[in-house]
Amino acid sequence: MSGANASPTGRSNQLMTGANASPAGRSNQLMSGANASPAGRSNQLMTGANASPAGRSNQLMTGANASPAGRSNQLMTGANASPRRSNQLMRRTLLHIAVACILATGSLPALQAQNQNAAKWTAARTPDGHPDMQGMWARRGAAMAESNAPKTPLSEFGATGQPYPTVFNTGVSTPQAATALANRPAGIIEPADRVLPWRPEADAARREFLSHMIPPASLKYVEASARCVPPGLLGGDDRHPYQIIQRPGSFVLMYEYNHVTRVVYTDGRPHVGPNIRLYMGDSIGKWEGDTLVVDTTNFNDKTSFSQAIPFHSDALHTVERFTMVDPYIIDYQLTIEDPTMFTAPIRIAGTFAAAAKGAELMEFACAEGSQTLPNIFGFGLFPGQ
Amino acid sequence: MRSVLSFAFWTFLLALPAWAQAPARGIPRAADGKPDLNGLWQVLNTAAWDLEDHNGSLRVPAGQGVVEGGVIPYQASMLARKRENFQTRDINDPAEAACYMPGVPRATYMPYPFEIIQNSKLITMSYEFGHTRRSIFTDGTPHPTGFPDFWMGDSRGRWEGDTLVVDVTNLDDRTWLDHAGNHHSDALHVVERYTMTSPDHVLYEATLEDSKVFTRPWKISMPLYRRMEKNVRILEYECVQYIQEQKYGNAKPVGAKP
Amino acid sequence: MRINLWVITATAVLLALAVPAAAHHSFAAEFDSDRPVTVKGTVTKMDWVNPHSWIYVDVKDQGGKVVNWRFEMGPVNALLRMGWRKDSIPAGTAVEIQGYRAKSGQPVANAKQVKLPDGRELFSGGSAPTLP
Numbered sequence: 001m002s003g004a005n006a007s008p009t010g011r012s013n014q015l016m017t018g019a020n021a022s023p024a025g026r027s028n029q030l031m032s033g034a035n036a037s038p039a040g041r042s043n044q045l046m047t048g049a050n051a052s053p054a055g056r057s058n059q060l061m062t063g064a065n066a067s068p069a070g071r072s073n074q075l076m077t078g079a080n081a082s083p084r085r086s087n088q089l090m091r092r093t094l095l096h097i098a099v100a101c102i103l104a105t106g107s108l109p110a111l112q113a114q115n116q117n118a119a120k121w122t123a124a125r126t127p128d129g130h131p132d133m134q135g136m137w138a139r140r141g142a143a144m145a146e147s148n149a150p151k152t153p154l155s156e157f158g159a160t161g162q163p164y165p166t167v168f169n170t171g172v173s174t175p176q177a178a179t180a181l182a183n184r185p186a187g188i189i190e191p192a193d194r195v196l197p198w199r200p201e202a203d204a205a206r207r208e209f210l211s212h213m214i215p216p217a218s219l220k221y222v223e224a225s226a227r228c229v230p231p232g233l234l235g236g237d238d239r240h241p242y243q244i245i246q247r248p249g250s251f252v253l254m255y256e257y258n259h260v261t262r263v264v265y266t267d268g269r270p271h272v273g274p275n276i277r278l279y280m281g282d283s284i285g286k287w288e289g290d291t292l293v294v295d296t297t298n299f300n301d302k303t304s305f306s307q308a309i310p311f312h313s314d315a316l317h318t319v320e321r322f323t324m325v326d327p328y329i330i331d332y333q334l335t336i337e338d339p340t341m342f343t344a345p346i347r348i349a350g351t352f353a354a355a356a357k358g359a360e361l362m363e364f365a366c367a368e369g370s371q372t373l374p375n376i377f378g379f380g381l382f383p384g385q
Numbered sequence: 386m387r388s389v390l391s392f393a394f395w396t397f398l399l400a401l402p403a404w405a406q407a408p409a410r411g412i413p414r415a416a417d418g419k420p421d422l423n424g425l426w427q428v429l430n431t432a433a434w435d436l437e438d439h440n441g442s443l444r445v446p447a448g449q450g451v452v453e454g455g456v457i458p459y460q461a462s463m464l465a466r467k468r469e470n471f472q473t474r475d476i477n478d479p480a481e482a483a484c485y486m487p488g489v490p491r492a493t494y495m496p497y498p499f500e501i502i503q504n505s506k507l508i509t510m511s512y513e514f515g516h517t518r519r520s521i522f523t524d525g526t527p528h529p530t531g532f533p534d535f536w537m538g539d540s541r542g543r544w545e546g547d548t549l550v551v552d553v554t555n556l557d558d559r560t561w562l563d564h565a566g567n568h569h570s571d572a573l574h575v576v577e578r579y580t581m582t583s584p585d586h587v588l589y590e591a592t593l594e595d596s597k598v599f600t601r602p603w604k605i606s607m608p609l610y611r612r613m614e615k616n617v618r619i620l621e622y623e624c625v626q627y628i629q630e631q632k633y634g635n636a637k638p639v640g641a642k643p
Numbered sequence: 644m645r646i647n648l649w650v651i652t653a654t655a656v657l658l659a660l661a662v663p664a665a666a667h668h669s670f671a672a673e674f675d676s677d678r679p680v681t682v683k684g685t686v687t688k689m690d691w692v693n694p695h696s697w698i699y700v701d702v703k704d705q706g707g708k709v710v711n712w713r714f715e716m717g718p719v720n721a722l723l724r725m726g727w728r729k730d731s732i733p734a735g736t737a738v739e740i741q742g743y744r745a746k747s748g749q750p751v752a753n754a755k756q757v758k759l760p761d762g763r764e765l766f767s768g769g770s771a772p773t774l775p
Contacts, residue, residue, distance in 0.1 A: 134504075215638055215640075216638055218634075218636070218637070218638075219629065219630070219633045219636065227626075227629060228625055229626065230516065230621075230623065245502055245504060245507070247423060247502070247503075252502055252509075254509065254518070258516075259516060259517065260516055261500075261509070261516065261518055261619075263511070263619065265616075265618070270616075272618070276620065278620065278621050279623065280621070282618075302626070360522065360526075363519070363535040363536065363537055365485075365486060365535070366625075367484065367485065367625040368479075368485045368486065368536055373629065373633055376638045376639065377637070377638055378638075378639040379636075381482060381483045381632060382476070383476055
């Protein structure tokens with residue numbers, strides 16, 4: 001464990017790898033630190049320190065070596081080390097990290113045993129008596145991936161691997177990360193074989209549509225996310241976090257991606273009138289015990305479900321269920337009905353996993369910085385572009 | 386008795402100015418005691434078209450300006466740039482020509498409602514125009530260092546008594562302050578003040594300083610009116626999509642066969 | 644000038660085990676997987692923006708003419724969360740970039756890999772090089 005000589009000005013975001021591995025077993029500890037600094041934050045991910053001697057543990061602890069003000073992100077391999085020494089320490093660090101990673105994948109059974117003890121956990125409550133799900137979350141698993149999806153040129157680039165350097169392919173870090181998420185349900189769970197109950201004419205229409213997307217025959221055949229279309233319920237880029245805020249009378253789900261905000265009204269109001277059509281639909285919610293049930297209607301037909309399902313109809317109706325499982329996991333269930341597309345409802349499961357302490361929602365401006373349409377069509381929106 | 390009543394009456398009158406400065410009574414309060422700004426708000430002026438006094442023209446309503454002192458104090462060369470902007474505003478105003486996020490303070494006075502979502506650590510402004518949004522962190526954290534600029538800047542807020550004071554930095558220099566071409570540089574620093582003057586009114590004030598563009602800091606102020614309709618909600622004004630359809634709807638990709 | 648790169652190595656490694664399902668949009672509409680490109684040059688600037696950050700590189704072609712290439716990467720928020728800052732990659736830094744050329748034929752490509760002359764990778768999450 002290296003010392004925490006956090007920078008004088010700032011947030012410290014430290015990854016320290018631990019020296020004191022347990023002699024007799026495995027440990028996988030992820031601790032997030034937060035010695036509340038007077039004016040700042042610390043976001044620390046520490047692995048492998050002070051492991052228990054006799055076995056496995058998975059602890060989330062809050063600690064405290066924050067800097068007084070501002071931010072710094074440091075990989076500490078020995079404070080104030082010279083570049084040469086820090087390279088040596090860097091190699092040792094990477095070795096420790098590799099070991100921690102291997103141990104992480106190996107300690108699943110321990111975590112399951114842990115979760116049985118966690119069944120006794122009860123949620124903190126908001127003033128109006130509901131489970132407090134507020135905070136920053138990473139969404140995982142909520143995707144509509146069919147088991148026999150048609151070949152689409154959109155996904156063929158996958159053969160060349162990820163198109164960007166690695167740092168862009170991961171999401172917001174979560175303390176639970178791999179082990180807690182590994183066993184959770186994800187994706188289409190009904191039908192269990194993930195063969196969707198297509199109406200034949202709808203399946204044919206989407207295959208026809210896909211055939212015009214690479215190269216895009218016209219604007220509407222450019223993938224929705226590349227046009228900065230509001231993502232609907234499934235199109236969000238989950239590398240970006242979500243934030244939940246609860247007020248009496250509403251539950252707010254903010255997507256960092258494309259700065260979309262869903263206000264789910266729980267004040268008993270009805271849906272808006274049928275001629276109001278929204279990319280994000282109109283959501284009203286009610287609590288069934290400790291589960292928030294969200295009913296959404298009034299969708300327009302302009303959003304996309306997935307790369308293989310590039311559109312839906314405005315007959316879409318969804319029901320979502322949010323249930324907090326433990327302090328770090330919200331179980332997410334999404335039921336989709338679109339009678340013009342499918343002959344039966346489809347159920348999708350996912351997880352909102354608590355983001356690492358200190359994560360803030362950041363601005364994600366889409367159209368302002370996007371070069372996609374100018375690249376495809378050869379001109380921009382302003383004179384001279 | 387009459388002299389006591391008379392004394393009381395005159396004392397009451399003389400004390401009125403002090404009472405007028407007391408915190409507004411009857412405003413909703415959050416659990417932490419702060420004024421509760423939750424709800425939908427909107428301006429009723431024409432600042433979005435022009436912050437200064439202006440006459441009516443086709444599709445532009447007349448308006449009395451919201452600038453204290455009447456005139457924005459430009460440096461001479463920067464006033465020339467404002468006039469150029471004005472001439473080409475319909476193709477160069479980033480908010481109107483491209484639906485780019487309007488920045489601060491312009492997002493406040495666009496002619497669309499916005500929702501304030503408030504708790505003790507965070508106040509989120511969710512604007513109907515282009516589903517623009519910004520987070521105002523009221524948890525004591527400072528502006529980050531070394532970050533790039535954002536269209537809606539970085540906002541850190543605190544309460545001074547019953548006034549929410551928001552410090553905004555990191556504002557992208559491409560936004561305009563209104564449709565009349567009023568502009569700023571990357572040195573823009575905005576301090577906003579939100580003061581509830583009644584349960585359904587907020588006095589909004591913003592001080593702008595930008596040493597590359599203006600000769601001194603200057604201030605705007607205007608009321609925000611609560612949207613009172615039952616079951617009112619933010620709807621969608623997705624001008625990015627509308628403008629894309631207009632500009633690219635009939636276009637062919639580069640290299641496509643005719 | 645040193646590159647000040649503070650990268651959270653293990654976070655990236657741990658997260659490799661939990662990549663989100665719904666990720667970036669396909670760029671097959673903009674880039675050509677049959678036209679890989681590798682360039683060497685010096686950084687002129689970076690655009691720290693979403694939805695894609697960009698790195699601009701002056702590249703000398705065979706005739707000695709300098710062409711400024713533009714390389715698309717992922718969203719800037721990913722970099723900021725990992726500790727990258729606006730001054731992390733100074734102008735003049737020598738880089739070698741591999742990617743796939745834009746279909747438009749412009750000197751534009753995606754950056755699949757960005758390397759320093761000594762072989763160390765940038766933006767990989769796997770190393771935190773310091774430059775002399």
